[in-house]
Amino acid sequence: MNAAPEPGRSPGGAPGERWQRALGLVGHGVAGIDTPALVIDLDAMDRNIARMVAFAQEHGLRLRPHAKTHKSAELANLQMAAGAVGVCVQKTDEALALARAGVRDVYISNQVIAPAKLQRLAHGVRDLPTRFAIAVDSAIGVDRLATALADAGVRQPGAVDVFVEIDVGHGRCGVAPGEAALALARLVASHSALRLAGLQAYHGSAQHQRSPAKRSASLKQATEAVRDTLTLLRAHGLDAPLVTGAGTGTFVLEAASGLWGELQAGSYLFMDADYAANQTLPGAPAFEHALFIRAQVMSRGTRHAVCDAGHKSHAIDSGLPTVAWPPGLVYANGGDEHGILTTATAADALPALGDTVWLVPGHCDPTVNLHDFYIGVRGGVQDGRVERVIAVDARGALG
């Protein structure tokens, strides 16, 4: 029942017909973009990249953007060319998809304990010219990683960088700061194929706290956990050279702490409606929305319009999209394939049947995961030209 593969597919997996159709847009105006489509304002994205690199350089910090945001080897390499040391991902298969597509430094900032996944990673370490790193929060995870590397014949000392993840307040992954981290760090250091690279310390839930005061309070707690753990490690003769973490909502605070040496912010690349709702911390660069959904009104009522972008074109875990253009419109949930548009005030006008609508996704990362490619536009998304089509190489790389 399994048909032969269609030729000409995208690197990310789009069937050839859709991918070829997208490639045919290059050099033409945005009017030809089929809807719904994931569109990057390349000018805005380039400015975001430059602002983040400048921030990291001013603070003497390494920048390792989280590629879970964009899942694209081309964008990862763009970030690295601009000054990033590498990228983070959350999944083994994301790491391998990016490495196979040419990204040379990839850190899985997450736990992996399935032997089959660790075997795939070990084969990647052995066979690909990419430097890999991984986070751990269990002895089982450390021992299985070491076993997988040995089974794959990886004998090089320090072949994989390992970060001990400590829970700095998010309450998800990570061992407790202090003694538990020390014990795990010792275990890492006992395996010659593993290099104890430092601590993974990321406060995920703090990223979306709206008030700078709340984020500062969360990061104060996280900073103390990191400092105490580093002190303990050093007292026991263990050097944990780098603390890595931070997101788009808090990286100014990690940078100011003097403890973190590497920033993992990812969403700054595109921004989204959720991050835009945060009040900006003093000293944070001003990032622009660079990621949009181009949609079309395909049904029109007397008091509402319906556009062709629903849950299948954008994620709603952090709220519904906002309408970037036309002005004065409110997007309501219309299900998997539809959005319901109404006017914000009596002075605003409903769009007509066939009109274009530009949406800003609520949350960029899982929105990107719904698409096989981006359409990259220069000169503004509303009336610019398509410069290139960018594959979402690691879309659906769940394992």
Add this chain to the structure above:
Amino acid sequence: MNAAPEPGRSPGGAPGERWQRALGLVGHGVAGIDTPALVIDLDAMDRNIARMVAFAQEHGLRLRPHAKTHKSAELANLQMAAGAVGVCVQKTDEALALARAGVRDVYISNQVIAPAKLQRLAHGVRDLPTRFAIAVDSAIGVDRLATALADAGVRQPGAVDVFVEIDVGHGRCGVAPGEAALALARLVASHSALRLAGLQAYHGSAQHQRSPAKRSASLKQATEAVRDTLTLLRAHGLDAPLVTGAGTGTFVLEAASGLWGELQAGSYLFMDADYAANQTLPGAPAFEHALFIRAQVMSRGTRHAVCDAGHKSHAIDSGLPTVAWPPGLVYANGGDEHGILTTATAADALPALGDTVWLVPGHCDPTVNLHDFYIGVRGGVQDGRVERVIAVDARGALG
């Protein structure tokens, strides 16, 4: 920057390595399934298919299941082999993806007004051995469809079946019942390439009203709208042969109305946590959960476990997943790649690091859209064997 396509991809677009790895599971036990994975209990699914066919046959109704649920040509053809007359989809590219993969009767139960999409559809009508149908709710949509068919050289009378969509209470797409529907039906009948096939009447929001009394009230209103419109059409000499619509939450009511001739329910195939929360209508077949996410505990706290399935493996528009197994666990939002598991009562036990967890998605349709393929299991998902891998052919077919 666009790499050459990798050989051996899935029909749905999964990179060859992931697709080949999945194919390697066939004939083996479920223990080898990488997580997170979309797994079908084929026995339960077959029983759901048989129950729905039996219901439709007992009521003398056509069954045209909504393939927006499964997006798979193989499953569409399975439904048709069991007695369905065809399938519905919501998008032009979904229709073309299924038609190219061998589905011979596809109805786009949604509006399409973009000329480029209508051109693709017209080429499909001309070049593929599939019978196509489409819904309309605007004169622009009807005229552009006719133009696209003419431009593609489609001259056959009644080449495409057209259903006039009326808004029966959902408040999304569709013209008002009565005069507006009559005017649009006349326009359809005026184009020789279009066959006025009937009315599209679907009350989407009624599907998820928990109480049978509320659903009955919603469908009473919908039934009156359909009856009045049919009466008006007939009074003006227009024959609208078929009323098509209904979903898994209400189809018993449409069947009892004597007006609907075709049922479009789709979710019955898999069911999901949201539909399971509905109180069943009298006379409705008992459908079983047939779609699961297999996940693994990859981090373990003292009072919580973390599994490797988050927003990237299941949609949350209709709520978070429930935990099918082990018993006594509650799933909380852990972000894009994680789920936080806690115990429901003090008597329940947290799973250990590495343990398998089976989730029931909150909403099957957009969950399926996140995956490139299903793993089909016989003998129960917990300890059965993998029978086949089924491509999600129309995943990401947004246009």
